[in-house]
Amino acid sequence: MAPRIAVTGSLAYDYISSYEKPFEKVLLPDKLSELSVCFLVHDKVRHFGGTGGNIAYCLALLEESATLVGAVGHDFADYRKWLEEKNIDLENIKVFENVPTASATIMTDPKGNQIAQFHPGAMSADGEINTTEAFHKVGAIIIAPDDPNRVMQYVSEAKEAGTPYFFDPGQNMPILTPEQLHEAIDGAEGLFLNDYEMEMFKKRTHLDLIQILEKVKLLIITRGEQGSEIYSQETGALSPVMVPVVVPKEVVDPTGCGDGYRAGFLRGYLKGRPLEACGRMGSLMATYVVENIGTQNHNPTYEEFCNRYQETFAESLS
Numbered sequence: 043m044a045p046r047i048a049v050t051g052s053l054a055y056d057y058i059s060s061y062e063k064p065f066e067k068v069l070l071p072d073k074l075s076e077l078s079v080c081f082l083v084h085d086k087v088r089h090f091g092g093t094g095g096n097i098a099y100c101l102a103l104l105e106e107s108a109t110l111v112g113a114v115g116h117d118f119a120d121y122r123k124w125l126e127e128k129n130i131d132l133e134n135i136k137v138f139e140n141v142p143t144a145s146a147t148i149m150t151d152p153k154g155n156q157i158a159q160f161h162p163g164a165m166s167a168d169g170e171i172n173t174t175e176a177f178h179k180v181g182a183i184i185i186a187p188d189d190p191n192r193v194m195q196y197v198s199e200a201k202e203a204g205t206p207y208f209f210d211p212g213q214n215m216p217i218l219t220p221e222q223l224h225e226a227i228d229g230a231e232g233l234f235l236n237d238y239e240m241e242m243f244k245k246r247t248h249l250d251l252i253q254i255l256e257k258v259k260l261l262i263i264t265r266g267e268q269g270s271e272i273y274s275q276e277t278g279a280l281s282p283v284m285v286p287v288v289v290p291k292e293v294v295d296p297t298g299c300g301d302g303y304r305a306g307f308l309r310g311y312l313k314g315r316p317l318e319a320c321g322r323m324g325s326l327m328a329t330y331v332v333e334n335i336g337t338q339n340h341n342p343t344y345e346e347f348c349n350r351y352q353e354t355f356a357e358s359l360s
Contacts, residue, residue, distance in 0.1 A: 045109035045131045046312055047101065048176050050196045051094025051186030051210075052165055053112045053121065053135075054144035058297065058336055059083035065151045081149060081157075089336035090121050092144060093186040093212060096298045096337045100305030100327050102128040105344045106312060109134055109176055111196070112188065115143040115164040124338075134176045138167040154296050160213075165189045177203035182231070182312060184304065187212040190222075197226045206231035209258075210304060215242050223247050224257075232260035232311075234304055237268075251279045262321070264303055270325065272317045285321030288329040288354055298337030303328040315359075322355050 061081050068079055090099075094112045101108045109131035114121070116139045125132060144163040150156050166189050177183060177199055185196045185207055193214060200207040209230045211218060218226070224247055227233050233254065235243055240263050244250060251273065254261055261273040272283040306327030310320030326347065330340040342350070348359045 045107045046181045047108050047308060048111055048180045048183045049094050049098045049108050050111040051188050052092035052144055053095045053114050054092035054146050056089040056091035057086055057147045058089055059086040059149050061149050061151045064153050065155050083149060090124055091146060091337045093301055096301035097184060097186060097305045098130050099128060099338045100302050101309060102130055103342060104309040106309045111171060111173055111176060113138060113164040113167055115141045118143050134173060136171045138164045141167050148297055150295060173199050177205050180205060183207035184210060184308060186210045187214045190214055190217050194222055201229060208232040208234060210234040215239055220246050227257045230258045232262060233258045234262050236300060237263060237265045255279055264300060270321050272321050283317045283321060285325055288326045290329045290332045292333055294333055295335045296332055299328040299331045302331035326351055
């Protein structure tokens with residue numbers, strides 16, 4: 043099946059560990075300028091991750107065909123095999139043999155707070171990735187966090203292709219200039235932000251909610267345990283679609299839940315479902331992520347996903 047969506051974003055190995063105490067018990071507020079702390083962890087496990095990889099993986103679980111666009115290094119073989127087994131198209135992956143694949147080291151405390159470090163590796167390698175053919179063939183694009191130069195390249199090429207694209211600035215928010223943020227959302231199909239990112243976006247662009255909706259058709263704001271809000275140009279800033287969170291069976295690891303939400307939402311969007319259903323699909327996929335350690339260790343079948351959706355929201359996806 044030809045891919046219906048192009049997913050751009052980072053591909054990384056995640057090294058995830060848990061710390062047994064809340065970070066606040068170790069970090070002294072009045073000594074942060076003289077910080078010297080060692081966190082002793084009793085587990086450290088390698089997982090497949092990165093925003094692009096996470097979104098594509100979740101789309102594959104929902105039986106949505108995707109092509110991944112991104113940069114990887116000489117150590118990508120294990121990850122490649124994993125993605126190929128999920129029937130994710132990798133024709134637009136570029137391998138840089140002189141550098142490693144990006145990696146993240148993430149530590150989570152019992153309250154869900156996280157401390158992370160990220161090494162970009164191949165993400166920052168010199169060399170463009172040709173997306174012209176891929177962007178013209180698909181029905182939608184999501185531009186997720188990646189090397190800032192590549193992010194803006196993807197924005198420009200998505201506009202040239204005339205293909206609807208969703209912009210997810212995420213961790214790139216402090217790096218991209220206000221001018222680049224304006225350019226990225228101007229004419230975008232949608233903008234994904236969490237509540238913290240929304241406030242930062244408004245501050246950096248000097249745009250309020252109404253002005254943002256003059257530039258993008260859809261604005262999706264996730265608010266953790268408070269669910270999500272979906273604004274559209276059609277209904278305006280005063281009439282958001284409110285989507286509740288799907289209560290997890292157990293909160294295990296929040297890493298990657300935002301990527302899961304985006305995948306669920308986009309699957310609904312590609313199927314032409316109402317915005318409320320798109321948000322509900324996003325909410326449910328995010329919960330699957332939260333219930334597992336790592337960002338690609340949940341593995342519901344599409345049938346299981348649909349059954350849980352119906353049980354939760356009393357409506358069918360068939």
